[in-house]
Amino acid sequence: MKRLLITFLSIALAFTAATAQVGDSRNRLSVGFSGGMGTSRISFIPTIKQTTSLGPTFGVSVRHISEKYFFLICGTQVECNFASRGWTELIDDGSGNEYTRVANYIEVPFLAHLGFGREYRGFHGYINLGPQVGYLLNEKEIYGGKEPWDISNRPNQVTEQYGKDIENKLDYGITGSVGLEILTGSGNFGIEGRYYFGLGNIYGITKKDYFARCANSTISVRLTYSFTLF
Numbered sequence: 001m002k003r004l005l006i007t008f009l010s011i012a013l014a015f016t017a018a019t020a021q022v023g024d025s026r027n028r029l030s031v032g033f034s035g036g037m038g039t040s041r042i043s044f045i046p047t048i049k050q051t052t053s054l055g056p057t058f059g060v061s062v063r064h065i066s067e068k069y070f071f072l073i074c075g076t077q078v079e080c081n082f083a084s085r086g087w088t089e090l091i092d093d094g095s096g097n098e099y100t101r102v103a104n105y106i107e108v109p110f111l112a113h114l115g116f117g118r119e120y121r122g123f124h125g126y127i128n129l130g131p132q133v134g135y136l137l138n139e140k141e142i143y144g145g146k147e148p149w150d151i152s153n154r155p156n157q158v159t160e161q162y163g164k165d166i167e168n169k170l171d172y173g174i175t176g177s178v179g180l181e182i183l184t185g186s187g188n189f190g191i192e193g194r195y196y197f198g199l200g201n202i203y204g205i206t207k208k209d210y211f212a213r214c215a216n217s218t219i220s221v222r223l224t225y226s227f228t229l230f
Helices: 002-019
Strands: 024-045 053-069 072-089 097-117 122-145 170-184 187-198 213-228
Touching (some): 053 097, 053 213, 072 122, 072 213, 122 187
Antiparallel strands (some): 024 213, 053 072, 072 097, 097 122, 122 170, 170 187
C-alpha cells in the first residue's frame, strides 16, 4: 500500500504541473532523442553481492511546456525508452564462477518537467520527476569463469536465482533526472543523469516465495538532442 501511495502521489505531481496555470502561459512542443549507458542492480533480500552491470539505453521523448512561473519553466514529458538492465554477481567463494543476468525492458516514464535558464537560446537546466512503467522484452543468463559450475559455497547460500526466469514482466517505480541543454538554432543538445528506483519486484514476494524483495535500481547518463515543433 505504501508503494502504491508513493506512485499515485508522483502521478498527481505530474498532473498538477501539467494543468496548473498560475504563471505566464506557454504552448511549446518538442520532440527529442537520447542515448547512453546505465548501471543496474537488483535489491535482493536475502542479499546477493553484486558488481557494476553496464547496459545501453536509448529512446524518444515528447515535451510540452505549458507555463513559466517566476524563473521556473514548467511542463510535462513522456518518453518511450529501451533499457538493458539486470545484475552481475560478485562471487568471492573461491569457485571462480561468474554470473550475469541481462534483462531488456521497454520503459515509459511520465514526468513533470521543471526548467530554469534560457527558453530559446543559451543554457537550459532542468529537473524531471515522475512515475515509470516498464515491460520485460527478453532476458538472458550468462554463466562464465572457471568450470565446473559450483554453487556449494555461495555467500548466504543464496542460489534460488539461477535458472529462474523473471516472473513479473511488468515493472514500475519512480524516476528522476537532472540535465543541462544548450539551446541553438539547430536544435537542443544536452546531457542528463537519471536514477530509477523500482517499486515492483521481478519475482513473487509472498510468504511462500524465497525472496522478500527483488526490485530494479538503475543509474544512467545520456546524451540528448531535441527540436521544437512549435
